Amino acid sequence: MRKYTPKDDVQKKSYYNDRFHVVPQLARLDVSSDEQFSADLAALKTEVAISEAYLENGHLVVYIQAEDNIKTATYLKEQLEYDMMMELSAIDYIAQRGGFEIFYELLSMSKHKRMRVKCFIQEKEPLQSIESVFKMANWSEREMYDMYGVNVINHHNLKRILMPDDWYDHPLRKTYPLHGDEAASWYEVDKIFGKEARDVIGPEQRDPAAVDRYDTTRFARLGHEVPFGVDITNGKEPEHTPLAYQEEGGVGLFGVRIIKELDENKSVQLKKRR
Template identity: 45%
Template sequence: MIRQNPPKANAQKSIYYTNRFDVMPTSPMLPLGEFESFLQALHTPITQSYIQNDLITLWVESTQILPLIKELYALGYDFLTEMSAIDKLEENNEFELFYLLLKLEDTSSKRLKIKTKIKKGEHITSLTPLFKSANWSERECFDMFGIIFDGHPYLQRLLMPKDWVGHPLLKSYPLQGDEYAAWYEVDKIFGKEYREIIGAEQRDSARIDRNDDKNFSAISFESRYQESKAPALLKSFKSSKELKERR
C-alpha cells in the first residue's frame, strides 16, 4: 500500500532551480485601441479585455466559454493553436484556463487569447465539436491537472500511463514525483519483490550526472559494446565534430 502525498501548497519549489531573489517582470496590459470595435461586435459578455504580448486577451465566465468560441469561430477564428491551464489553487482555489485562436485566412489579424477561471472540481465544456485540435489539448489538460471537460469523446490520459496516480503539473505534486512514481517502473517490470534489490528510481533532476549512461539517458556518452550473436562492429563510434564556422 503506497501512502498518499502529504498536503502541500507548492511542492515543486526548489531553491537550486532558480534564483529565489529574482522577480519575474510582468508584461504590460495595454488598451484595445483600434480593436475596441471588434469587442463591441461580440454578443457574449466579456468581463475584461486588453492587449498583452501582442495578443488580444478576453476574459469570460466559464459558462460562456463555448458561446464566445462559437461566435469567434463564425468570425473566422477557426484554428485553435493551443489550450492549457495554470494551477492557481494556492492563491484562490481556482484553475486559470487559456485558449489561443488564429485566423488562417487573414494573416494580418491578431491572435486571440481567451481566458477563464474554474473552481477546483468544477467541470468545463469541451471544444472538440468545434476544433479537432482540442481533443489532445483537453486530454493533456485532464492528464496533467485533472480538469474534466464535459462532452469530450475520449477523456483519458494522454502522456502518463492510465494507472498513474496524481496529476504531475499540479503544484502540490512533487517535482521529482511522489513515492508511487519512484517505484512505478520497478513494480511494473520486475515486481514489488525486487524493490530492495533494484532500489527506487532516481527522479531528482538536480542530481543527474550527464556522463552516467547506466542510470540516465545521455546522447553522445553511450558505452561501446558488442552484442552476443551479432556481427562484429565494423565501424567504431565517432564523436561529433563541432563546426567553428560556415564554409
C-alpha cells in the same frame, strides 16, 4: 520505501530562501488603441459577458464566464474569422484562488490577429469541451486533464494522453513533487519486474540530469557499453572497456575533427557554476 509526507501546503512555501524573483509584467494597453480589435471586442460583447479586456504583447485578451466557452469559441470562429485554435491549457492557481485559469489561444488567418480567451474554474468544477468547435481541442483537452486534472465534460475520449491510465495525481500541478512521489519512484519497477524486485533494482532515478555509470542493470552507461553480466564489482570495469567515446571516424568537416574524443583522464568536473 520512503515515508510519505503530505504535500498539500507545497504551493504556500517558497522554493528559495535566499532570493525572491518577481516576474515583470507586460504592459497592458487599452483595446481602443487597435481599430480591428476594438471592432471584434464590440461584436463579441453582444454575444457573451466580458468581465475584462486589454491588449498585451499584440494580443487581445478577454475574460469570459466558463459556461460561455463554447458559445464564445463558436462565435469567434464563424463570425469573427478566428479560424484556428492554436493552444489551450490551464494555469494552477489552486493555492491562491482555489482553481484553474483556462486559456484559449486563437488566430485569425485573414486578419493576422491573435486573441486569448480566458476564464476561471474551481478545482473540481466541470468545463465543457470545445472539441465540437475546434478539432485540435481533442488532444489538448486530454493533456489538460492528464497534467492538471481539469474535469472536461462531453469530450468523446477523455483519458490520459501522456501518463499511464493508472497513474496517481497530475504532474503539472504545483503540489506535485518535482521528482515524483513514492508511487512514481517504483512504478516501472513494479510493472516490469514486480514488487519483489525492489530490493534488487532499487527506486527509479527521477532526476533527468543524473547519470549513474554503475546502475543496477546497466541499461545505459556514459562512455562505453559493456555486455550484460560483466563483473564491474566495486565500480570497476575490465581494462578492455575504458571510458572513451567517439563515433566511428569521428565528427569532422573537410578532414578536420570538430569534436575531440572523450578521455576520462583529461576531463575536468567543475565544483561549482561559473
